[in-house]
Each structure stands twice: as structure tokens, then as C-alpha cells.
Amino acid sequence: xxxxxxxxxxxxxxxxxxxxxxxxxxxxxxxxxxxxxxxxxxxxxxxxxxxxxxxxxxxxxxxxxxxxxxxxxxxxxxxxxxxxxxxxxxxxxxxxxxxxxxxxxxxxxxxxxxxxxxxxxxxxxxxxxxxxxxxxxxxxxxxxxxxxxxxxxxxxxxxxxxxxxxxxxxxxxxxxxxxxxxxxxxxxxxxxxxxxxxxxxxxxxxxxxxxxxxxxxxxxxxxxxxxxxxxxxxxxxxxxxxxxxxxxxxxxxxxxxxxxxxxxxxxxxxxxxxxxxxxxxxxxxxxxxxxxxxxxxxxxxxxxxxxxxxxxxxxxxxxxxxxxxxxxxxxxxxxxxxxxxxxxxxxxxxxxxxxxxxxxxxxxxxxxxxxxxxxxxxxxxxxxxxxxxxxxxxxxxxxxxxxxxxxxxxxxxxxxxxxxxxxxxxxxxxxxxxxxxxxxxxxxxxxxxxxxxxxxxxxxxxxxxxxxxxxxxxxxxxxxxxxxxxxxxxxxxxxxxxxxxxxxxxxxxxxxxxxxxxxxxxxxxxxxxxxxxxxxxxxxxxxxxxxxxxxxx
Amino acid sequence: xxxxxxxxxxxxxxxxxxxxxxxxxxxxxxxxxxxxxxxxxxxxxxxxxxxxxxxxxxxxxxxxxxxxxxxxxxxxxxxxxxxxxxxxxxxxxxxxxxxxxxxx
Numbered sequence: 001x002x003x004x005x006x007x008x009x010x011x012x013x014x015x016x017x018x019x020x021x022x023x024x025x026x027x028x029x030x031x032x033x034x035x036x037x038x039x040x041x042x043x044x045x046x047x048x049x050x051x052x053x054x055x056x057x058x059x060x061x062x063x064x065x066x067x068x069x070x071x072x073x074x075x076x077x078x079x080x081x082x083x084x085x086x087x088x089x090x091x092x093x094x095x096x097x098x099x100x101x102x103x104x105x106x107x108x109x110x111x112x113x114x115x116x117x118x119x120x121x122x123x124x125x126x127x128x129x130x131x132x133x134x135x136x137x138x139x140x141x142x143x144x145x146x147x148x149x150x151x152x153x154x155x156x157x158x159x160x161x162x163x164x165x166x167x168x169x170x171x172x173x174x175x176x177x178x179x180x181x182x183x184x185x186x187x188x189x190x191x192x193x194x195x196x197x198x199x200x201x202x203x204x205x206x207x208x209x210x211x212x213x214x215x216x217x218x219x220x221x222x223x224x225x226x227x228x229x230x231x232x233x234x235x236x237x238x239x240x241x242x243x244x245x246x247x248x249x250x251x252x253x254x255x256x257x258x259x260x261x262x263x264x265x266x267x268x269x270x271x272x273x274x275x276x277x278x279x280x281x282x283x284x285x286x287x288x289x290x291x292x293x294x295x296x297x298x299x300x301x302x303x304x305x306x307x308x309x310x311x312x313x314x315x316x317x318x319x320x321x322x323x324x325x326x327x328x329x330x331x332x333x334x335x336x337x338x339x340x341x342x343x344x345x346x347x348x349x350x351x352x353x354x355x356x357x358x359x360x361x362x363x364x365x366x367x368x369x370x371x372x373x374x375x376x377x378x379x380x381x382x383x384x385x386x387x388x389x390x391x392x393x394x395x396x397x398x399x400x401x402x403x404x405x406x407x408x409x410x411x412x413x414x415x416x417x418x419x420x421x422x423x424x425x426x427x428x429x430x431x432x433x434x435x436x437x438x439x440x441x442x443x444x445x446x447x448x449x450x451x452x453x454x455x456x457x458x459x460x461x462x463x464x465x466x467x468x469x470x471x472x473x474x475x476x477x478x479x480x481x482x483x484x485x486x487x488x489x490x491x492x493x494x495x496x497x498x499x500x501x502x503x504x505x506x507x508x509x510x511x512x513x514x515x516x517x518x519x520x521x522x523x524x525x526x527x528x529x530x531x532x533x534x535x536x537x538x539x540x541x542x543x544x545x546x547x548x549x550x551x552x553x
Numbered sequence: 554x555x556x557x558x559x560x561x562x563x564x565x566x567x568x569x570x571x572x573x574x575x576x577x578x579x580x581x582x583x584x585x586x587x588x589x590x591x592x593x594x595x596x597x598x599x600x601x602x603x604x605x606x607x608x609x610x611x612x613x614x615x616x617x618x619x620x621x622x623x624x625x626x627x628x629x630x631x632x633x634x635x636x637x638x639x640x641x642x643x644x645x646x647x648x649x650x651x652x653x654x655x656x657x
Contacts, residue, residue: 099604102621103597110590110624113631117579117586121639236613248615249605250597260598264591287647288640295629295636302625536559542572543562543647545654 030175032361033368037175040212040369041189044205051197051204058402061198061409062129062384063282068203070289074296076203077280079210080377081108081297082304084370085166085436087213088344090305094312095320095346098239098247101312103254105305107263111271112301116294119272122455122541123281124290130381131278132389135450138533140462140526141393144450147469149389151446152275154473156382157423158439159274160375160416164424165432167371173341174348174364180425186372187421193376194383194417195410199283202376209373212366214300217307220347220363223354224314239316247316259500266440266504273443273451276381287544308347315346318353325349379416386412434485437502441480445472445507453515455541458534461527464519472511479503562654571646578638582631589627593620 055061068076086108094101127133132148164183171182193201228235236248254260271277281290319325321337330338339349351363387409392400450469453460480486482498500506519527540546562568596603604617 099615099617099621102617103594106590106593106621106624109628110586113586113628113635114583116632116635117583232618233612233614236618240613245613248613249617250601254594254597257595257598260594261591264594268590288644291636291639295632298629298632302629305625306622535563536556539559539562539568542575543568543650543654545558545562545651 030361030364032357033175033364034361036361036365037368040208040365044189044193044201044208044369044372047204047208048193048197048201051201055196055198055200058129058388058406058409060200061406062279062380062388064198064200064203066283066285068283068289070284070292071296072203072207073280073284073289073293075210075300076206076283077277077293077297078300078304079206079213079370079373080277080280081301082210082213082370083163083374084170084367085163087217087304087308087370088170088347088367090308091312091315091347091350092343092345094309095315096343097251097253098243098312098316099249100251100253102305102309103250105308107267108271109298109302109305110264111268112294112298114268115272116291116298119451119455120281120290120294121287121544123278123451124284124287125541125544125547126455126537127282129279129282129388130384131275131447131451132385132393135454135465136393137454138530138537139454139460139465141398143462143466145389145393147466147473148447148450149385149394151273151442151469151473152385152389153382155273155275155439155443155447156378156385156416157419158435158442159276160378160382160420161423161427162432162435162439163371163375163378164420165427165430167368167375168424168428170344170367170371173345174367179428183424184421186375187417187424189372190376190379190420191414191417193372194380194413199279199380202373202380203280203283205369205376206373209366209369210300213370214304214307216351216359216363216366217304217311219359220314220351220354221307221310224310224318224350227317235310235313235317239313242316242320258505259502262500262502262505265508266437266444266502269444269448269504269508270440271443273447274439275385275443275447276377278447278451279381279384286547311347311350314354315350319346319349322349322353325353375420379413379420382416383409383412386416431490434480434490437485438477438480441476441502441504441507442473444504445476445511446470449508449511449515453512457519458538459519459531460515460534461519461522461524461530463522463524463527464515464517467518468511468513468515471514472507475510476503476507479507558654562650565650565653567646567650567653571643571650575639575643579635582635586628586631589624593624 054065059065090101090105093104123131123134126137130152132145132152135148136144164186167186168179168183171177172179193205225235228238239247254263281293284290284293319339325339327338327340339345341348348360348363348367352360387405391408392398392405446469449472450465454465479498480503482496483503484496484499484501487493487496604615604620606616608614608616608619
């Protein structure tokens with residue numbers, strides 16, 4: 001029997017919703033959107049100027065001085081998570097496949113409680129600037145930091161490419177700007193925010209954007225519900241008339257148990273291994289604020305996913321079959337009801353349907369702002385891995401001062417920004433749908449197991465973490481390449497060598513088993529010392545004694 | 554942290570109490586979340602028609618809608634339960650441990 005190739009969201013898999021790809025058509029210049037976007041840029045640059053004056057030390061640069069409140073941080077974390085691709089992608093998924101969109105978004109949410117219960121407090125109590133601080137707390141700095149930094153940079157770059165390409169396409173669609181100009185604009189603004197304003201500016205840009213996005217989405221959802229007297233049954237009934245009854249039940253998104261479990265693991269552990277998310281826990285003063293951050297973040301993200309579900313259905317009733325948004329040229333060739341710019345534009349057209357040109361401009365500007373905020377957070381995390389982990393700890397072996405480290409960090413930001421612009425342009429016409437999935441797989445299979453076991457397992461040694469973590473990383477990368485998303489969709493082979501789209505079940509297991517095996521068989525003197533050091537680390541992780549407090553004024 | 558301080562904290566009954574109670578609580582909530590989520594997706598994987606059943610005869614709203622929204626709410630509620638207890642009981646214990654560790 002032919003192995004079942006899991007038909008998830010066409011062929012690119014669940015993470016495709018996180019990446020806007022494929023050919024798009026440039027739209028005419030959208031003036032109201034451009035004006036609103038310019039207001040946003042002006043305001044955020046003013047914040048950057050304000051933040052730059054307050055960013056004097058490395059601690060300011062990496063953690064905004066550690067004085068962000070739980071509520072603010074929760075909003076910023078939610079902002080990191082609510083990318084333009086997830087706003088447009090999830091509502092497009094609901095628009096296209098109904099209930100499957102809800103299943104998809106739930107997967108992205110359930111990692112948060114686990115992060116709270118298992119890692120948030122310990123992370124705050126043990127770390128300083130990056131998650132590698134925690135992973136290498138009692139292990140040898142050189143190898144562990146190198147591996148952690150490598151995992152971070154890889155995750156960040158993959159994510160960044162997906163965001164940059166998405167940005168270019170989206171801006172072409174929304175604003176009518178050229179792809180290259182859009183990508184360069186995003187790259188330059190991101191470099192400005194991060195190099196001058198550091199974490200403080202990045203956090204506030206993220207908070208403002210999260211507020212705008214949640215407000216805009218709330219307005220859209222209320223406007224849709226008002227059409228139906230706030231009665232879900234009549235909204236769904238109309239949507240079913242427009243499409244068919246299948247949109248109300250699970251479709252092809254999750255079709256077999258192995259994929260379901262593997263996907264769940266990738267989403268949960270992957271979220272808990274994303275460097276730009278983990279870094280946010282160092283911006284609050286203590287474990288209490290770290291906890292509150294997750295509580296608020298979970299609330300905002302959950303609320304956002306419920307809104308996107310309503311928005312998706314709203315688009316079915318108000319955009320689908322609406323001649324105003326129909327791509328007539330495409331309909332003449334393919335039939336059906338294709339909308340202008342493709343399904344990813346469902347939420348954008350809906351904003352026009354419920355709020356006219358002005359609101360369309362607002363939502364377009366918010367979508368652009370969202371991209372900017374997310375790429376800034378990613379770049380800061382990547383730059384920190386380069387300056388704090390590789391430069392200060394590995395190359396200089398801790399013998400450097402904060403100012404020099406900060407300087408390296410700023411240089412790294414500029415370099416990463418330029419690299420992101422180039423990669424964004426190179427990958428314009430490539431199939432990049434696998435990249436976010438790969439980023440999650442690597443985060444789940446390399447970053448998370450090392451972090452988790454360093455916190456909880458006293459017998460962990462450098463050798464175990466290094467070999468097991470590398471094994472997880474390699475397994476994830478190789479299985480993604482041999483799987484359907486790269487082997488078939490990108491390389492054009494007829495049949496995948498590895499049948500599953502989500503390798504996490506296998507690669508995460510490989511990492512945990514590898515770390516366990518190479519740790520328990522490690523009988524070196526150094527390993528014995530590392531095991532002994534667990535006790536002191538554990539006391540600190542549990543109580544926060546010795547952890548860095550907020551900036552003293 | 555000096556070794557003697559580590560030893561002192563480790564032998565503090567409040568510390569033992571904190572670690573025991575908090576780990577148990579955190580693991581319990583983790584398992585609840587895992588059971589809810591994997592219960593949800595595995596139901597879909599094994600028999601999608603369960604969630605596709607209409608809520609009542611004649612309605613188009615399916616069982617899956619309240620269940621899905623319920624999973625989202627459960628994630629939020631579980632984090633709320635944890636934060637509430639941690640910010641009260643656990644932080645109080647931690648404060649006592651810290652005071653004792655610093656006091657002597």
C-alpha cells in the first residue's frame with residue numbers, strides 16, 4: 001500500500017499559514033494605507049529616539065533594563081506571536097476550510113500553559129540575556145553556548161526569511177510598492193529600531209502593534225457579528241449556504257494519529273524553544289512578573305484566535321461570492337470564486353467590506369506594522385546570540401565589558417538586517433512554506449531539550465547536551481529535507497523518503513534519548529562536577545536567590 | 554551562591570515544601586493541558602465525525618465549535634489557576650525562604 005501522504009492544507013503543511021508565498025500581483029498605490037503607515041513609522045521612530053536615550057548598558061540593550069511589567073511583556077509576547085502571516089494566514093485558512101482553521105490556531109496556543117508551568121520562572125531565575133545562559137549555567141560554556149547560539153541563529157534566520165518574503169509580497173499587495181523596495185524598507189526600519197532602541201524600543205513597537213492589531217480585529221469581528229444580531233448560528237448558517245456544510249467540521253488538517261502527535265509536539269516544544277520568545281522573559285524583574293506575562297499573553301493570543309475564526313467566517317459571508325472582490329480574470333480561467341490577491345487577502349477584503357476605504361487602510365497599515373515588529377524581535381534575538389553567546393562567552397571567554405558587547409550586538413544587528421534583505425530578495429520566488437515548520441522543528445528538537453533538561457535533570461553533562469542536542473538538530477533538519485515539504489514540494493521528487501511532514505515526534509525523541517545516553521555514560525571528572533553543581537542551580541531556579549533584579553534607579 | 558547557603562536552603566523545610574507542592578501542581582496542570590489538547594486532536598485523527606455532529610437537530614453549529622473554543626478557554630483558565638496560586642502561596646513560601654537565607 002502506498003504510504004499515506006498527509007494532505008494538510010494543500011501540500012505545504014500546517015506551517016504554510018505562517019508564510020505568505022506564491023506569486024502575487026502588485027496593486028495600485030493605496031494612499032490612505034500609506035499615510036496611516038507613515039504615522040505608525042513616525043510614532044515608532046519617536047519611541048526609538050526616546051528608548052535610545054535610555055539604552056546605555058548591555059542590560060538595557062538586551063532586556064530593556066529588566067523593568068518591563070508582566071502586562072506589558074504579555075502584550076509584547078502576544079505581539080511576537082501574532083505575526084501578519086498568522087493574522088492573514090489563519091483567517092484565510094478559516095475562510096478556505098472553516099473549522100480546520102480553528103484546529104490550527106489551537107495548536108499554536110497550547111504551548112503557552114506548558115511554558116508557564118515548566119520553564120517561565122526557572123528561565124527568569126537562572127538567565128540573564130539569552131536562553132543559552134540557562135542551558136550553559138553549570139555546563140562548559142564554549143561548546144554549549146556555541147550549540148545554543150547556532151540553534152538560535154538558525155531558527156531566527158529561517159523565521160526571518162519567511163517574514164521578509166511575506167513582507168515583500170504583502171506590501172506589494174497592500175501598498176502597491178515594488179517587492180525589493182518593500183523588503184529594503186522593512187530591513188532598514190528594523191535595523192533602526194533595534195540598533196538604536198534595543199529591547200526597549202522593540203518591546204514598545206511590539207506592544208503598540210499588538211494593541212492596534214487586537215483593536216482592528218475586534219472591530220472586524222463585532223462588525224461581522226452585528227450583521228447577524230450576534231447570533232453565531234445565523235452566521236454559520238449563512239456561511240454554510242455560501243459554501244457547504246463541510247466547513248463546520250474537521251477536514252483534512254489532522255488525518256492520522258502520528259501526524260497529530262508529532263505536530264502537537266512541534267508546536268508545544270517549538271514555542272518553548274523560540275529564542276525571540278524566550279528572550280522576553282529576561283525583560284521582567286522577577287518570577288512573579290514572568291508568570292503574569294504568560295497569563296496575559298495566553299489571554300491575548302487565545303482572544304486573537306477566536307477573533308480570526310469569526311473574521312474567517314465573516315469573509316465567507318461578506319467577501320466570498322461578492323463581485324467587488326472577485327478576481328474576474330482568474331475566474332474566467334479557473335472558475336469558482338477566486339478573490340483578488342488570493343485567499344490570504346480574505347481579512348483585508350473583509351476590512352473593506354465592513355469599514356470602507358479608511359478601515360482598509362488602517363488594517364493594511366497594521367499588517368505592515370506587524371511585520372516590522374516581528375522581524376525586529378527576531379533580529380534582536382539573533383544579534384544577542386551572536387554578541388552575548390558567541391562573541392562575549394565563546395570568543396572572548398567572558399573577558400569583555402558590556403559596552404564592547406553592546407557594540408558587537410549593534411554590528412550584528414546591522415549585518416543580520418542586510419542579510420535578511422538579501423535573503424528576502426533571493427527567496428522571492430522560492431517555495432518557502434517549509435521554513436517556519438523547520439524553524440519550529442529545530443527549536444523543539446535542539447533548543448528545548450537542552451534547556452528543559454538543564455533545568456530539571458541533575459545528571460545532564462556537557463557531552464550529553466552537546467551530542468544529544470546536535471543529534472536532535474540534525475535529525476530535524478534531515479527529516480524535513482527528506483519529507484514531503486522539501487523532497488517533493490521544493491525538490492520536485494515524486495515521493496518523499498520520510499513520509500511525515502512533521503518530524504518532531506522523531507527528532508525530539510532522538511534529542512532526549514541522545515542527551516540521556518551520552519550523559520549517563522559520561523564518567524569524566526568534569527561530568528561529576530557538573531552533576532554536583534546542579535544543587536546550587538536548582539536552589540536558585542526555585543527561589544530566585546542570586547538572580548539579577550531590575551535596574552536600580 | 555556559597556555552598557553553605559545552598560545547604561542551609563536545601564535543608565529548610567519551607568524549601569522542601571515549596572519544591573514538592575509546586576512541582577506537583579505544575580505537573581498536574583501540564584498533564585491536564587496535554588490530555589485536553591491531545592484528546593482533542595486525537596479525536597479528530599481517529600473519528601472526525603464526532604466533532605462534526607450538529608449541536609441539536611436542524612442546527613448547523615457543530616459540537617466542534619464549543620469544544621474548540623473550550624480548548625482555547627481551558628488554556629487561559631489553567632494559566633490563571635497557576636498564576637493565582639503561585640503569586641500567593643508559592644511566593645509567600647519563597648519570601649520566607651529568602652528572609653531566612655539572608656537573615657542568618
